[in-house]
Amino acid sequence: xxxxxxxxxxxxxxxxxxxxxxxxxxxxxxxxxxxxxxxxxxxxxxxxxxxxxxxxxxxxxxxxxxxxxxxxxxxxxxxxxxxxxxxxxxxxxxxxxxxxxxxxxxxxxxxxxxxxxxxxxxxxxxxxxxxxxxxxxxxxxxxxxxxxxxxxxxxxxxxxxxxxxxxxxxxxxxxxxxxxxxxxxxxxxxxxxxxxxxxxxxxxxxxxxxxxxxxxxxxxxxxxxxxxxxxxxxxxxxxxxxxxxxxxxxxxxxxxxxxxxxxxxxxxxxxxxxxxxxxxxxxxxxxxxxxxxxxxxxxxxxxxxxxxxxxxxxxxxxxxxxxxxxxxxxxxxxxxxxxxxxxxxxxxxxxxxxxxxxxxxxxxxxxxxxxxxxxxxx
Amino acid sequence: xxxxxxxxxxxxxxxxxxxxxxxxxxxxxxxxxxxxxxxxxxxxxxxxxxxxxxxxxxxxxxxxxxxxxxxxxxxxxxxxxxxxxxxxxxxxxxxxxxxxxxxxxxxxxxxxxxxxxxxxxxxxxxxxxxxxxxxxxxxxxxxxxxxxxxxxxxxxxxxxxxxxxxxxxxxxxxxxxxxxxxxxxxxxxxxxxxxxxxxxxxxxxxxxxxxxxxxxxxxxxxxxxxxxxxxxxxxxxxxxxxxxxxxxxxxxxxxxxxxxxxxxxxxxxxxxxxxxxxxxxxxxxxxxxxxxxxxxxxxxxxxxxxxxxxxxxxxx
Numbered sequence: 001x002x003x004x005x006x007x008x009x010x011x012x013x014x015x016x017x018x019x020x021x022x023x024x025x026x027x028x029x030x031x032x033x034x035x036x037x038x039x040x041x042x043x044x045x046x047x048x049x050x051x052x053x054x055x056x057x058x059x060x061x062x063x064x065x066x067x068x069x070x071x072x073x074x075x076x077x078x079x080x081x082x083x084x085x086x087x088x089x090x091x092x093x094x095x096x097x098x099x100x101x102x103x104x105x106x107x108x109x110x111x112x113x114x115x116x117x118x119x120x121x122x123x124x125x126x127x128x129x130x131x132x133x134x135x136x137x138x139x140x141x142x143x144x145x146x147x148x149x150x151x152x153x154x155x156x157x158x159x160x161x162x163x164x165x166x167x168x169x170x171x172x173x174x175x176x177x178x179x180x181x182x183x184x185x186x187x188x189x190x191x192x193x194x195x196x197x198x199x200x201x202x203x204x205x206x207x208x209x210x211x212x213x214x215x216x217x218x219x220x221x222x223x224x225x226x227x228x229x230x231x232x233x234x235x236x237x238x239x240x241x242x243x244x245x246x247x248x249x250x251x252x253x254x255x256x257x258x259x260x261x262x263x264x265x266x267x268x269x270x271x272x273x274x275x276x277x278x279x280x281x282x283x284x285x286x287x288x289x290x291x292x293x294x295x296x297x298x299x300x301x302x303x304x305x306x307x308x309x310x311x312x313x314x315x316x317x318x319x320x321x322x323x324x325x326x327x328x329x330x331x332x333x334x335x336x337x338x339x340x341x342x343x344x345x346x347x348x349x350x351x352x353x354x355x356x357x358x359x360x361x362x363x364x365x366x367x368x369x370x371x372x373x374x375x376x377x378x
Numbered sequence: 379x380x381x382x383x384x385x386x387x388x389x390x391x392x393x394x395x396x397x398x399x400x401x402x403x404x405x406x407x408x409x410x411x412x413x414x415x416x417x418x419x420x421x422x423x424x425x426x427x428x429x430x431x432x433x434x435x436x437x438x439x440x441x442x443x444x445x446x447x448x449x450x451x452x453x454x455x456x457x458x459x460x461x462x463x464x465x466x467x468x469x470x471x472x473x474x475x476x477x478x479x480x481x482x483x484x485x486x487x488x489x490x491x492x493x494x495x496x497x498x499x500x501x502x503x504x505x506x507x508x509x510x511x512x513x514x515x516x517x518x519x520x521x522x523x524x525x526x527x528x529x530x531x532x533x534x535x536x537x538x539x540x541x542x543x544x545x546x547x548x549x550x551x552x553x554x555x556x557x558x559x560x561x562x563x564x565x566x567x568x569x570x571x572x573x574x575x576x577x578x579x580x581x582x583x584x585x586x587x588x589x590x591x592x593x594x595x596x597x598x599x600x601x602x603x604x605x606x607x608x609x610x611x612x613x614x615x616x617x618x619x620x621x622x623x624x625x626x627x628x629x630x631x632x633x634x635x636x637x638x639x640x641x642x643x644x645x646x647x648x649x650x651x652x653x654x655x656x657x658x659x660x661x662x663x664x665x666x667x668x669x670x671x672x673x674x675x676x677x678x679x680x681x682x683x684x685x686x687x688x689x690x691x692x693x694x
Contacts, residue, residue, distance in 0.1 A: 028396055029396025030395050030396035030398070030580070030581070031396075058532070261397060263397060264431075264678070266397065268431070295644065296640035296643070298636070298637040299632055299636075299637050308629040308630075312625060317628070318625040318628050320614065320616075321621065321622055321626060323611040323645075324612070324617060324641050324642070324645045325625075326611055327611055327648045328641055328644055330608075330609075333676060337678060361651050362579075362650070363579040363580065365579075
C-alpha cells in the first residue's frame with residue numbers, strides 16, 4: 001500500500017512564510033474546498049499572526065454565518081470571536097460576481113458609457129450567467145485584493161465549476177472573447193462605414209450574422225452590436241488585468257493547494273489539475289486529502305470481524321457485539337478503499353507533498369470546527 | 379414496451395450535489411429501465427465524460443453509442459452532447475448550412491455563438507435531449523426512456539429553466555420556438571427530476587434548495603435518492619465496553635483492553651454519525667416525496683454494483 005504522506009505537506013511552514021501571499025484552494029465540487037480555505041485562513045491569523053483575508057465564492061449558509069458573512073457585499077468583513085493574541089486578523093468576503101463586473105466596467109470607462117453598458121440586455125445576461133464570468137470575476141477580485149497590498153495572506157476558494165480547470169481557463173476565454181476576432185468582425189462593418197470588406201472572413205461572417213439574425217432575431221443582434229461597441233474601449237484593460245493576475249499566479253508568492261476527497265472523481269480531477277499546474281508553470285504547493293476515514297485495527301481484519309459477527313448472530317445473543325464487529329469491518333474496508341483511491345494520485349505525483357485530514361463525524365459550521373480542521377491540516 | 383410501472387416518465391433528469399454519485403445513479407437507472415428488451419439513452423451534457431469513465435470506455439463521441447446490453451435484448455446507449463455539435467446539427471436541420479457551417483466553425487463563430495448568448499448553450503443541450511426523448515421511427519418511440527445526467531443541484535434550476543433565459547434575449551424566431559418546446563416537455567408529466575443526495579448536511583441542504591427552485595419553476599420533481607446509505611446497525615442505540623468485551627470473549631476473539639476500547643470508540647462514532655443522518659433523513663421525509671435508499675457499494679462502482687443499484691431502483 002502506498003504511503004500517503006511519504007512527502008508530507010508542511011501547512012504551518014506555508015502559512016507562516018512571509019513570502020507566500022496567496023493560497024489558492026482548488027478541486028472538484030463537494031470535496032470541502034470552502035471549509036479548507038476558511039480553516040487555513042483562521043490558522044494563518046490565529047497561529048501565525050498574519051493579516052489574512054479569505055475570498056469565498058459560494059459558501060454553505062451555516063459556514064458563512066459562522067464567519068459573520070450574512071450577505072454578499074463584496075467587501076472583506078472582519079471575523080469576530082477569533083484569537084488575535086498572535087497579532088493576526090481574519091477577514092472574509094463572498095464574491096458578488098455581478099457587482100465585481102460592474103466595478104470593472106466603471107473603472108475602465110466613462111460614467112455615461114457605463115450606464116449604456118449596464119442597460120444593455122447582453123451585459124445583464126452576461127454579467128450574471130456567462131459561463132466563466134464567475135471564474136473571471138474571482139480572478140479579478142483576487143487581482144484587486146493583491147494590488148491593494150494590505151493583506152499578508154489571501155486565501156482563495158475557487159468557484160464550484162463544471163471542472164476545476166475552468167478556474168484557469170475561464171479568464172483566458174473571457175479575455176479572448178472580449179478581445180477576439182469575432183468581436184472585431186462584428187464591429188468591422190461599423191468601422192468601415194457600414195460597408196463590409198471583401199474577404200473570405202467577412203463573407204462567412206455575413207453568413208453567420210444572417211444565421212444569427214434568423215435564429216435569434218434582429219433586435220438581439222442590434223443589442224449585441226451595441227454591447228460590443230460599448231465594451232470596445234475596455235478591451236485593453238480586460239486583457240491587461242487578466243494577464244497580470246495570471247502572472248501573479250505563476251509567481252512563487254502563490255501556492256496552489258489541491259483539495260480532494262478520497263473518491264475516484266475527486267482524485268482524478270486533482271490529478272488533471274496537478275498536470276495543468278505543472279504545464280502552466282504554476283506553483284503547486286501540495287495536496288489536501290480531505291475526509292479520510294481512519295480505523296484502529298483492534299487486532300481484527302475485516303474478514304475475521306465479519307465471520308465472528310455471523311457466528312455471534314447465529315448463536316442468538318451478543319447481537320450488539322455482532323454489530324460492533326460489522327461496523328469495524330465496514331470501516332476497515334472503507335479505509336482500505338480510500339487509501340487505494342488516494343494512492344492513484346500519489347503514484348502519479350510522488351513528489352507532491354500531501355496532508356491527510358480525518359473525516360469528522362459532523363459537518364463544520366463554526367469557528368471551533370474550523371480550528372479543529374486547521375489543526376488536522378497542519 | 380412502453381412505460382415502466384414504477385418509473386412511468388419518459389425523461390428522467392438526475393441531479394445532485396457534486397460527489398453524491400449522480401452519474402452512477404443515472405447509469406444504474408438507465409440499466410434498470412433497459413431490462414426486459416427495452417432501449418434507453420443515457421445523456422451527459424457537461425463535457426465531463428463521466429459516463430465513459432464509469433463504464434471504462436474511451437471518450438464518447440457526439441453519437442448515440444451502445445454501452446451495455448441487458449436481459450431480453452435490451453440496450454443502453456449513451457450520448458455526450460456537445461453544444462457546438464448540437465448547434466451545427468441544428469443549423470443543418472433548419473437551414474441546410476452544410477459546408478458553410480464548417481466554415482463558421484473555422485472562424486470561431488460557433489464557439490462565439492454558444493458563448494455569447496447565455497442560455498443558448500442550454501437550449502441547445504436540452505433541445506437535443508428533447509429531440510431524443512420524443513424521437514420516433516416507423517411510428518415507434520426510439521427510446522423507452524431517456525436518462526439525463528444533469529448539472530449539479532446548484533445549477534440545475536437555471537439549466538432547466540431555458541425559457542426564462544432565452545426570453546430575455548430572443549423574443550421570437552426558431553430559438554424561441556425551440557426553447558418553448560423544451561420548456562413544455564420539462565413541465566409535463568413525461569418528465570421527472572430526481573435528486574440524488576448523501577445523508578450529509580451540505581448535499582441535503584442543496585437538495586432541499588434545488589427542490590424548492592424546481593417546484594417554483596413548475597418542473598416536476600420525482601424521487602429523492604439517498605445514495606451511499608449505511609446499513610442499520612446498533613439500532614438499539616447503545617454500546618458499552620463491558621458488553622463488547624463479553625461479546626468478543628463469547629466469539630473466542632482476543633478481548634484486550636485496547637481492542638475493546640478501539641471497537642467501542644468506532645461504534646460510538648457510528649452512533650453519532652447515525653443520529654445526524656437520522657435527522658437529515660427526517661428533513662428529507664418532510665418533503666413528502668417518494669424516497670429511495672441505495673447502499674454504499676462495498677467494492678466501489680463497477681458493473682455488478684450498478685446492476686445491484688439498478689435492481690433496487692426499479693423495485694422502489
